[in-house]
Structure formats: C-alpha cells, structure tokens
Amino acid sequence: MIIAANLKTNLTRHDTASYIEEVDKCAKQSNQEVFVFPAISSLDSFSAEKVEVGTQNAYPTVNGAFTGEIGLEQLEEFGIKTILIGHSERRHILGETQEFIAKKFAYFKEQGFTIVYCVGEPKEKREAGKEAMMEYISAQYEGIDTSYEKLIIAYEPVWAIGTGLTPTLEDIEDIHTELKQKSSAPLLYGGSVKVTNAKEVLSLKNVDGILVGSAALYAEHFCTMIQYADEIEK
C-alpha cells in the first residue's frame, strides 16, 4: 500500500529534515511505499533510503518568469520526481482551474514524474446526492490520462480535509469502487485520516493507501499508520 504525508505549509527546513529521517527509519522496517510531500522551502536532496520525497506543487516549465513558482530546474537540483497535482487547496484556495491542472499533469507526465492526482467534492455537492457528486468528480478527470503508468489517484472529499469529519467507511468503499471504474491506478483516501481511523480505512476494498495531512505532522503517528498497513497485509 501507499502511505503518503502532505505536510502542507508546516515545518521548517530543519524540522522537515528531522521528520524525514525519523519516518525513513520506520519506513525501512515496512513493506509499504511511503511518500512525504514537504513545504517547498524544505525541499532538499535528502538521504532517505525508503521515503520518496515529492513536491506539493510546481509550475509546468523548466524555468522562466513565473514569480513565486518553482519549475523542473529547481526540482532536478534535488532529484525530486514525484508531484502532487490537483489538491483541493490548490483548486479552491489558490484558484487552479481544471484546464491548468490538466496542463500541469501533461507536463509532468511528459517528464516521467510519479503523479499523485487529487479529486474530491465540496460539501454542497455531497449534499446534492450521489449523482451530482460523481458528476462533479468526473469533471476533475477531464484532460487527465487515467492510464498513465506512474499515476496515483487520491480521493479527498473537500469537506473532510482538516475538519475531523470523514465519510462513513461504507461510503468510502462505495466511492472508491466507483472511481476504480475510471482508472485502475492505485487509489488513496485522504481527509481527516488519523491514527484512530487509519486501520479501518486501509482495510477497505479498493483503498490502496492514504494521503494524510495534519495527523502526519507527528512522525510517530505517521509511522503507526505505516505499521497498520503492514499488519493488514500480513
């Protein structure tokens, strides 16, 4: 399974280095694929043996006049070859359109990156019923090559991110089963995954892993989630 931490806008360079060192220790004892996405200011050539470090964002360019952005040149300096694309915070807070997200996807696919591609519905779409919700999520697949061999998809209901709320286990399994019809790529669940619910979520059919935000900030908790995945696979 894939156990991924999105550190978002948290931890300094120093604390990120310590975090990755600690997570790498537990990841080396595990059979899981472990990803950590640090804040961009903390990207570096880490000596992690098992943890795959990815970037939370980048502009689809080698370099150029894109103030505030980083491009391929800056990622290559640290050997970064994994990227998060389409995260709901980039869609709903930073205003990335599906068209731009698809352009970014195509660019980093062209560069051979492993892409963790995020989809998920806002609360009002969830409340409008399953048909409206799936229609919304389907639109997030527009322009995306769902057969890309280095694609990982993360289903993250927007209303579950950072709220402590999650769909029921039945709902997660149901939606993941539907989304698996769209792509056979590994499908992660994200949205208020904690040490207290990670094992149940990871045990669900068509859940191939988790993408964890706030609870992953505690390396010990994130390591526990990695251990849960090993226990499930025994």
Ligand SMILES: O=C[C@H](O)COP(=O)(O)O
């Ligand atoms: O990328 C991670 C997701 O946004 C989930 O964040 P969260 O675990 O804080 O709800």
